[in-house]
Amino acid sequence: xxxxxxxxxxxxxxxxxxxxxxxxxxxxxxxxxxxxxxxxxxxxxxxxxxxxxxxxxx
Amino acid sequence: xxxxxxxxxxxxxxxxxxxxxxxxxxxxxxxxxxxxxxxxxxxxxxxxxxxxxxxxxxxxxxxxxxxxxxxxxxxxxxxxxxxxxxxxxxxxxxxxxxxxxxxxxxxxxxxxxxxxxxxxxxxxxxxxxxxxxxxxxxxxxxxxxxxxxxxxxxxxxxxxxxxxxxxxxxxxxxxxxxxxxxxxxxxxxxxxxxxxxxxxxxxxxxxxxxxxxxxxxxxxxxxxxxxxxxxxxxxxxxxxxxxxxxxxxxxxxxxxxxxxxxxxxxxxxxxxxxxxxxxxxxxxxxxxxxxxxxxxxxxxxxxxxxxxxxxxxxxxxxxxxxxxxxxxxxxxxxxxxxxxxxxxxxxxxxxxxxxxxxxxxxxxxxxxxxxxxxxxxxxxxxxxxxxxxxxxxxxxxxxxxxxxxxxxxxxxxxxxxxxxxxxxxxxxxxxxxxxxxxxxxxxxxxxxxxxxxxxxxxxxxxxxxxxxxxxxxxxxxxxxxxxxxxxxxxxxxxxxxxxxxxxxxxxxxxxxxxxxxxxxxxxxxxxxxxxxxxxxxxxxxxxxxxxxxxxxxxxxxxxxxxxxxxxxxxxxxxxxxxxxxxxxxxxxxxxxxxxxxxxxxxxxxxxxxxxxxxxxxxxxxxxxxxxxxxxxxxxxxxxxxxxxxxxxxxxxxxxxxxxxxxxxxxxxxxxxxxxxxxxxxxxxxxxx
Numbered sequence: 001x002x003x004x005x006x007x008x009x010x011x012x013x014x015x016x017x018x019x020x021x022x023x024x025x026x027x028x029x030x031x032x033x034x035x036x037x038x039x040x041x042x043x044x045x046x047x048x049x050x051x052x053x054x055x056x057x058x
Numbered sequence: 059x060x061x062x063x064x065x066x067x068x069x070x071x072x073x074x075x076x077x078x079x080x081x082x083x084x085x086x087x088x089x090x091x092x093x094x095x096x097x098x099x100x101x102x103x104x105x106x107x108x109x110x111x112x113x114x115x116x117x118x119x120x121x122x123x124x125x126x127x128x129x130x131x132x133x134x135x136x137x138x139x140x141x142x143x144x145x146x147x148x149x150x151x152x153x154x155x156x157x158x159x160x161x162x163x164x165x166x167x168x169x170x171x172x173x174x175x176x177x178x179x180x181x182x183x184x185x186x187x188x189x190x191x192x193x194x195x196x197x198x199x200x201x202x203x204x205x206x207x208x209x210x211x212x213x214x215x216x217x218x219x220x221x222x223x224x225x226x227x228x229x230x231x232x233x234x235x236x237x238x239x240x241x242x243x244x245x246x247x248x249x250x251x252x253x254x255x256x257x258x259x260x261x262x263x264x265x266x267x268x269x270x271x272x273x274x275x276x277x278x279x280x281x282x283x284x285x286x287x288x289x290x291x292x293x294x295x296x297x298x299x300x301x302x303x304x305x306x307x308x309x310x311x312x313x314x315x316x317x318x319x320x321x322x323x324x325x326x327x328x329x330x331x332x333x334x335x336x337x338x339x340x341x342x343x344x345x346x347x348x349x350x351x352x353x354x355x356x357x358x359x360x361x362x363x364x365x366x367x368x369x370x371x372x373x374x375x376x377x378x379x380x381x382x383x384x385x386x387x388x389x390x391x392x393x394x395x396x397x398x399x400x401x402x403x404x405x406x407x408x409x410x411x412x413x414x415x416x417x418x419x420x421x422x423x424x425x426x427x428x429x430x431x432x433x434x435x436x437x438x439x440x441x442x443x444x445x446x447x448x449x450x451x452x453x454x455x456x457x458x459x460x461x462x463x464x465x466x467x468x469x470x471x472x473x474x475x476x477x478x479x480x481x482x483x484x485x486x487x488x489x490x491x492x493x494x495x496x497x498x499x500x501x502x503x504x505x506x507x508x509x510x511x512x513x514x515x516x517x518x519x520x521x522x523x524x525x526x527x528x529x530x531x532x533x534x535x536x537x538x539x540x541x542x543x544x545x546x547x548x549x550x551x552x553x554x555x556x557x558x559x560x561x562x563x564x565x566x567x568x569x570x571x572x573x574x575x576x577x578x579x580x581x582x583x584x585x586x587x588x589x590x591x592x593x594x595x596x597x598x599x600x601x602x603x604x605x606x607x608x609x610x611x612x613x614x615x616x617x618x619x620x621x622x623x624x625x626x627x628x629x630x631x632x633x634x635x636x637x638x639x640x641x642x643x644x645x646x647x648x649x650x651x652x653x654x655x656x657x658x659x660x661x662x663x664x665x666x667x668x669x670x671x672x673x674x675x676x677x678x679x680x681x682x683x684x685x686x687x688x689x690x691x692x693x694x695x696x697x698x699x700x701x702x703x704x705x706x707x708x709x710x711x712x713x714x715x716x717x718x719x720x721x722x723x724x725x726x727x728x729x730x731x732x733x734x735x736x737x738x739x740x741x742x743x744x745x746x
Contacts, residue, residue, distance in 0.1 A: 002288075014148040017278035018342050019379050022145075023136060030135030040273035048330045050137060053549055054406050055225075056338075056535075056542040056606065057399045058156040 020047055068108065071276060075101025082367070089362040093440040095171070096356065099179050099434045102425045106183035111191060113421040118623070118631045119195050121415040126739040128201045129411050138202070140413035140746050143420055150408045151425040152342050154190070154400045155349070157236055157536050158159040158393030158608070160435035161736065164506075165601060166390040167440040167448065168376040170368040173387045181388070181395025182430030185638035187423045189612055190400045192619040192635060197405035198412055199733040205405045205615060209711070211732050217714050219615050224707045225402070226550045226606040230578070231700070232399075233543045234585030236536045236605040237322075238365035238596050241314045241586070242498035242530050246570035248307035249298040249489045251314070253526055254533045255307070256290035257337065258321075264336035276339055279306060283340045287534075291526050295489055308491075311590040318540070319583035325537075325632060326544035326575050334541045342666045348507075348531050350409045352435045355510040357628050365441040365448065377453035378497070379598045380660035385649040389605035394433025396642065398611025400426065401618075413746040414739070439506025446476025447484065447493075451502045455495045456594030459658075465494050479519060489522035497595035504528035547578035588693040591686060599697055602653055609646045610708040617715040624722050625729045631697045632719075643712065663698035667691045 016022045027043050028035060078098035082090050115121045132138040138171045141149070166174040197203055203211070206225070210218025244250045264283045272278060297303045307319070317618040325333055374382040379390065393399070404422060412418055440448060449469045450458070458465040462478045469476050485493045488508065493501065508524035541603050549565065553576045556563015589596025616639040623632050656662030670691045673679050721727030 010142070010144055013142065014145045015277060015343070017141070017145050017149055018152055018346075019280060019339055021274065021276050023139070025275055026135040026139055032303045035274060035275040037270070041269060044268075044273075044331055044335070048138070048335050049086055051407075052330050052334060052542050052545055055229055055399070055402060055546045056156065057154045057157040057403055058234065058397065058539065058604075 019046075023047060060189035061115055068105065069320070071101050072105050075105060075174075082175065084366070087334045089364075089532055090171075090367075091360055091362050092356060092442065093360040095175055095434055095438060097365075098175070098429060102179050102183060103431070106187070107419075107423060107427065111187065111419055114188070114634060115416065115419045117471050118627065118634065119192075119418075121418060123414045123416050124739050125415055126408065126737040126741070127198060127359055127412045127415060128734070129413055130739060130741050131734070131737055132201065132410075137407065138410045140741055141411040142608070142746050143413065143417040146408065146411050146413075146417065147421050147425055148346070149411070150403065150421050152198035152346060153431060154397070154425060154429055155345055156399075156539060157239065157500075158397060158399075159429055160436045160503050160532065160606070161239055161601075162391040163394050163433045163437035164440040164499040164503045165378055165452070165597065166387050167365055167437060167454070168369060168371050168378045169383050169387055169529050170366050170372070171363055171437060171441045172367040173372070173383050174391055175434065177388055178394045178430055178433045178437065181391070182215050182426055182433075184402070184450045185641065186396035186430065186612075187426035188397060188634060188638060189398075189615050189619065190404045190426045191418065191422035192623070193317040193401045193615050194404040194409055194412075194418050196619060196622050197409040198415065198418055201725065201734050202410040203405065203533055205401050205618065208405065208618050208622075209614065212618055212625070213711070213715055213718055217617070217711050220707050220714075222550065222554075224607075224611060224614060224704070224711075226547060226554075227703065227707070228398070228611055229543050229547050229698070230581045230605075231585060231600070231604050231607050233322075233540055233547070233582035234589065235597075235600045236539055237315070237582065237586045238589040239500050240318065240533050240536050240603065241311050241494060241590060242595075242597070243500035243504070243533065244309070245311045245496070246491050247298075247525055247529075248304045249294040249522075250529045250533075251289050251307045252297040252303075253287075253294040253530050254537070254549065256293065257287060257340075257530070257534055257537070258333070260286045260290065261333050261337035261340065263588060264340065267333040268336060269331055279336070280339050280343055282342065283336065283744040285529065287340070287344075293529060294526060295522060297490060310638075312587070315583070315586050315590045316520060319501055319579060319586065321537075322540050322544050322583070323575060325362075325541040326548065327571065329546075334538065334545075337534065338538050338542070341538045344531050345535055348528075349432055349435075352432075352439070352507065352510070355507075355514045356435055356438055358511055358514045360665065361438070361510060361513060363438070363441040364443060365445050369445070374658075374661070377449060377457040379602060380658065381602070381649070381652065383545055385645040385652070386602065388645045389602050389649045391433065391610060392605040392608045394430055394436070396609060396610050396612045396638065397429075398430075398613070398615055401612065413741060436503055436506075439503055439510065442506055442509055443502060445474040446470065447481065447505070448502055449474055449477050450481055451493050451496050451505065452499070453495065454497050454593070456593040456595070462492070462494055462718060486522045487518075490525075495595070497597045500529060500532045501596070503532070521711075527708065544575065544582070545634070546577050547581075548574045551578060562664075588689075588696075591689060591693070593690065595702040598655075598660065599663065599694070602649060603697060603701060606646050606650050606653070607704055610704050613642045613646065613708055614711050616642065616709055621715060621722075622731075624719055625731050629723055646708075647705060650701050653701050663694040663701070667698075670694075 059216040078094050082094050103375045129140040206221050209221040264279045267279045503526045507528040589600045616635045619635040659666040
């Protein structure tokens with residue numbers, strides 16, 4: 001049961017990482033800021049600018 | 059005792075793999091169960107990982123968990139962040155998985171299941187995964203530098219510039235060929251066209267939701283987006299049957315090509331948060347979900363393979379693409395075994411997120427093995443179809459005949475019986491008007507996937523849903539590749555043109571953005587239109603060109619990897635990357651040479667142009683086709699030139715590298731490693 005729970009947690013963590021939600025939480029923590037719509041937009045713009053300067057794989 | 063048991067386990071696993079491979083290779087006359095392919099592949103992957111890759115990690119790279127990685131040293135909470143190895147594994151796999159390993163093996167199944175299966179497994183274990191792993195290691199030891207930067211620093215300025223040009227050209231061909239796959243999948247399909255068109259407003263809704271209504275709730279909106287996309291698949295069935303909407307969404311190949319070109323221009327110029335990013339999230343989740351579902355479906359159903367181990371088309375006369383097993387099976391499978399594009403990912407985000415050096419082994423090597431397994435599943439998906447159906451779907455009209463009656467007569471004469479009634483029934487089952495001449499690999503992959511899913515317990519009435527789900531899944535991430543690729547191509551072009559006229563290099567200067575976006579879209583759009591016009595279906599010329607380009611990029615990556623290994627150990631371990639490099643160079647140069655100069659018109663670009671010219675001169679071309687034939691002649695010559703440019707670019711890097719290697723080994727060149735200095739890691743296990 002414990003192993004199943006940790007597997008579920010790992011899958012959720014992966015999904016949050018793929019969704020950039022993990023990176024956003026780290027962004028807030030490292031800057032000591034709280035979540036606001038403006039903060040998300042600032043983060044998303046910075047993140048996406050870097051992300052889409054690289055080609056997607058074929 | 060424990061050691062003995064471990065050795066016995068690995069020996070048994072190796073024997074099982076050998077037995078499974080022998081079974082699928084030697085078995086004749088009896089149907090082969092796809093489960094044997096799964097066992098053979100997984101056993102070889104595990105043995106390769108445990109012995110070959112682990113040995114390289116320990117002895118050659120000397121991966122050291124006490125050495126701080128860039129993620130720890132340069133930690134900034136954004137790009138550089140130590141990440142749990144399994145999360146990073148999933149992240150890296152999601153980044154490297156594209157349409158290539160689905161389409162390539164599906165097309166290569168024209169040779170039978172065995173050649174493709176052997177190359178997918180062996181190529182990945184000894185080549186593709188090695189390339190990904192070594193490049194990831196090199197980048198990780200160099201603060202996450204890109205392939206281009208490493209080429210410039212390790213080989214020289216010429217190598218760096220050539221790598222940049224090669225990537226730009228490869229991207230143009232890649233975008234054209236993946237767009238062609240979508241065009242061929244949606245041609246004359248109102249159901250599919252509506253579903254894909256619906257993903258655009260859905261993505262825009264997701265973008266607005268994330269930006270204004272529920273900022274930051276990516277998982278939540280992705281789930282909503284997924285529900286909407288599934289609803290649009292059901293809606294597509296209704297649209298296809300509608301007397302007004304049905305015909306409105308029934309588009310020709312050329313109309314679809316222009317729609318995608320116009321879409322590509324606007325999508326690449328729109329803000330990324332509005333369309334590209336939300337669809338990218340959705341496509342990533344759908345992609346991982348489908349891979350998982352395919353794996354479970356194959357294990358549950360364990361379907362029998364209908365295609366033989368070898369078909370008669372090993373002689374090079376295949377209807378889907380011309381050319382013999384060597385070199386065209388290897389060129390066609392491309393990403394399922396070795397993908398040059400992976401080296402761009404392995405030297406991109408991933409090296410900046412590795413928490414401990416030894417994690418590079420499962421992330422770099424392991425992810426490629428999983429990608430290779432996806433290719434095995436795609437191969438199984440193609441081979442579970444009746445061979446007659448497989449060839450009827452994938453063969454262009456110019457080879458098998460325009461009408462259904464001609465097509466089935468030709469295909470049946472090859473020893474793969476199929477009837478018009480059978481094809482019509484199948485088309486009705488999946489909600490399509492016809493399944494003849496649907497070249498490009500996507501429709502037959504979708505048929506195979508729908509066949510496996512409906513056999514694993516869901517109703518056969520859902521065949522149409524699963525078929526269109528698979529088409530949606532492929533088109534979703536192909537369109538994301540188009541947006542993102544056009545954008546990246548624009549950045550690269552601006553980077554190059556900025557040296558000619560400075561304002562063109564500024565990414566904030568709107569006329570420059572419009573001009574360079576248009577240039578990139580026109581470049582891949584031109585090749586897309588060429589593919590649609592091609593009487594041989596486009597895939598015959600464009601997919602090999604893409605395969606050659608992709609494998610040549612892998613050759614560039616292996617040149618960088620070999621240079622680093624020589625600088626680390628001299629000649630001792632250079633064979634690890636030189637062996638796959640030699641193979642790739644042999645395969646790609648043979649394929650490139652044949653595509654340019656082969657005398658058979660279906661194979662050689664120049665021979666095809668000469669044949670069409672002779673047909674024109676002899677008055678064999680009908681009047682309404684004269685202009686089109688002139689265009690096809692020009693296109694074939696252009697393809698020959700593009701192929702030649704690829705070969706020249708890679709020869710330049712190769713010669714530059716060999717010159718450097720000889721100098722390093724003779725001691726006439728300074729062996730200077732550009733690794734970041736050793737810093738002791740202070741990262742505790744709890745932090746990862």
